[in-house]
Amino acid sequence: MKKRLILGMVLLTLVGALLGLACSKEASDTNDNDATSLPLAVTQPQNESVVNTAVILVKGTTNPDAVVTVNGTVADVDADGNFSVMVTLEEGPNLIEVYASDFEYREASEILTVVYET
Amino acid sequence: MKKILLVATTLALACGLMLGTGSVLAAEGGQQSQIQTEACRGLFGTVDEFVLNSDNVPVTIKLSNVKPVDSTADGSAGITLTENTTYHIPTVTTGLTGGAWQKWDQLTEESQDIVLDADRVAILLTEPATDQTAQKVMIVPAKKLYQHRYQHRLGVVTDVEGDTATVARRNGEQITVQLGEGAEVEVGQFVIMVTDRLTNQTQIRAIHSYRVEKLIERFEGYMEGALTQKDFDEATAELQAAHERHIAIMEQIQTKLEEQNRTRAANAVGTAMQYCEARYAEALQLRDQIRERIEQAGGWEEWRSEWAEISGTVASVNLANRTVVIDTDDGAVTLQVPLRARIVKDGNLYALRSLEAGDVVAKAIYHVGTVNIAIYIEMA
Numbered sequence: 001m002k003k004r005l006i007l008g009m010v011l012l013t014l015v016g017a018l019l020g021l022a023c024s025k026e027a028s029d030t031n032d033n034d035a036t037s038l039p040l041a042v043t044q045p046q047n048e049s050v051v052n053t054a055v056i057l058v059k060g061t062t063n064p065d066a067v068v069t070v071n072g073t074v075a076d077v078d079a080d081g082n083f084s085v086m087v088t089l090e091e092g093p094n095l096i097e098v099y100a101s102d103f104e105y106r107e108a109s110e111i112l113t114v115v116y117e118t
Numbered sequence: 119m120k121k122i123l124l125v126a127t128t129l130a131l132a133c134g135l136m137l138g139t140g141s142v143l144a145a146e147g148g149q150q151s152q153i154q155t156e157a158c159r160g161l162f163g164t165v166d167e168f169v170l171n172s173d174n175v176p177v178t179i180k181l182s183n184v185k186p187v188d189s190t191a192d193g194s195a196g197i198t199l200t201e202n203t204t205y206h207i208p209t210v211t212t213g214l215t216g217g218a219w220q221k222w223d224q225l226t227e228e229s230q231d232i233v234l235d236a237d238r239v240a241i242l243l244t245e246p247a248t249d250q251t252a253q254k255v256m257i258v259p260a261k262k263l264y265q266h267r268y269q270h271r272l273g274v275v276t277d278v279e280g281d282t283a284t285v286a287r288r289n290g291e292q293i294t295v296q297l298g299e300g301a302e303v304e305v306g307q308f309v310i311m312v313t314d315r316l317t318n319q320t321q322i323r324a325i326h327s328y329r330v331e332k333l334i335e336r337f338e339g340y341m342e343g344a345l346t347q348k349d350f351d352e353a354t355a356e357l358q359a360a361h362e363r364h365i366a367i368m369e370q371i372q373t374k375l376e377e378q379n380r381t382r383a384a385n386a387v388g389t390a391m392q393y394c395e396a397r398y399a400e401a402l403q404l405r406d407q408i409r410e411r412i413e414q415a416g417g418w419e420e421w422r423s424e425w426a427e428i429s430g431t432v433a434s435v436n437l438a439n440r441t442v443v444i445d446t447d448d449g450a451v452t453l454q455v456p457l458r459a460r461i462v463k464d465g466n467l468y469a470l471r472s473l474e475a476g477d478v479v480a481k482a483i484y485h486v487g488t489v490n491i492a493i494y495i496e497m498a
Binding site for chain 1 (some may be wrong): 119158159160161162186187208219240241242253254255256258259261264267268269270271283288310312314336360363367379433456462
């Protein structure tokens with residue numbers, strides 16, 4: 001019985017290790033850039049918020065040397081790393097994709113969902 | 119050993135019982151509460167279940183963990199789905215695949231499966247909200263699984279012909295892209311390409327001069343505004359480190375291109391490096407000038423005494439000579455505002471042209487002299 005238990009535990013450990021390996025391999029395959037990521041925080045709007053204006057300000061912070069796009073539009077980043085850009089929403093649910101990258105090929109992203117109701 | 123097995127079996131049974139009981143309770147508590155306010159037509163929720171009719175078309179979506187939290191009494195809701203309800207799956211339903219918003223019967227089978235497997239949704243209800251009928255349902259993508267629509271690709275322009283540019287990336291790969299309207303790039307510029315994965319369109323935005331200028335201007339501003347030797351040394355060290363990192367990346371690209379015998383492209387990168395070195399040398403000249411100024415002032419303490427801080431109201435702005443007059447309790451003060459001066463409001467960077475007479479200045483820091491030179495203006 002003891003032997004079976006030990007064998008079972010060894011097998012489980014092996015399966016876990018294989019799963020772990022598979023996950024890390026997948027992660028490294030999908031990231032063709034450097035593994036380190038940029039700091040990126042979107043401070044406005046709040047994720048999963050309901051707004052009633054068609055144009056909203058998306059604000060956040062990152063590294064001062066980063067380039068930030070919000071739904072594909074390049075935002076200006078100031079010397080303190082603050083960025084802001086106006087985004088026009090369509091009525092209903094909207095996805096806001098914030099993407100930052102820098103000279104050292106580091107990247108970071110955030111996705112927010114807001115609903116614009118008229 | 120038997121005891122251990124007994125304990126393990128008991129624990130497993132207990133877990134199973136708890137799980138089973140939980141699901142029964144959840145099923146019994148399936149009666150969703152009503153949307154409480156007519157005004158709130160937007161909501162978010164975790165999908166518990168799609169109720170399908172005999173044709174396998176969803177007619178109700180049962181949600182829990184509903185947001186806004188005050189829209190329902192207990193955080194759950196049952197929303198009616200009609201033939202007019204439209205669905206959106208980011209990066210899946212698009213203008214290229216029949217429109218961003220599609221009715222159920224317009225969705226492909228794969229898209230219908232994605233909707234039915236959704237974990238969280240964002241919904242716009244029809245008016246009035248208390249009818250609890252969905253006008254639009256968007257599938258909220260899981261961050262880890264979401265493939266971003268817009269990608270950034272950095273590289274150096276190695277060739278420009280008409281409205282196309284060839285850009286070398288760090289791995290030596292060269293991409294030829296169509297230049298968007300108004301986009302002007304030169305050989306040797308560091309650029310960022312913003313690619314829309316859906317339309318496969320690539321916008322190109324020249325950022326080499328933007329980034330290098332910005333980077334160096336920032337450190338020049340720090341050096342100008344330094345009031346202690348420590349601040350000054352830190353700004354100088356950071357400028358040097360940033361410059362070295364920048365040059366190292368370009369050397370990497372150049373080496374790759376040389377390995378691939380792409381001489382012309384490698385030379386273009388060399389031009390970019392020369393530009394960066396020249397701009398860096400200018401910054402070092404400024405550093406020496408500041409150092410001299412401080413020595414002439416008699417040291418850091420004397421240097422600090424040459425700076426002043428005021429608050430007041432903008433009386434006028436002259437964009438031609440970049441001056442702003444600020445009315446203070448002690449009279450009007452005219453400030454020269456160089457390009458590298460920072461104008462800030464609510465944490466955002468502002469341009470001089472955005473200031474108007476009557477704007478309140480919470481704080482302006484400037485170097486006192488025959489011409490007062492501002493380094494920082496904070497708007498209230």
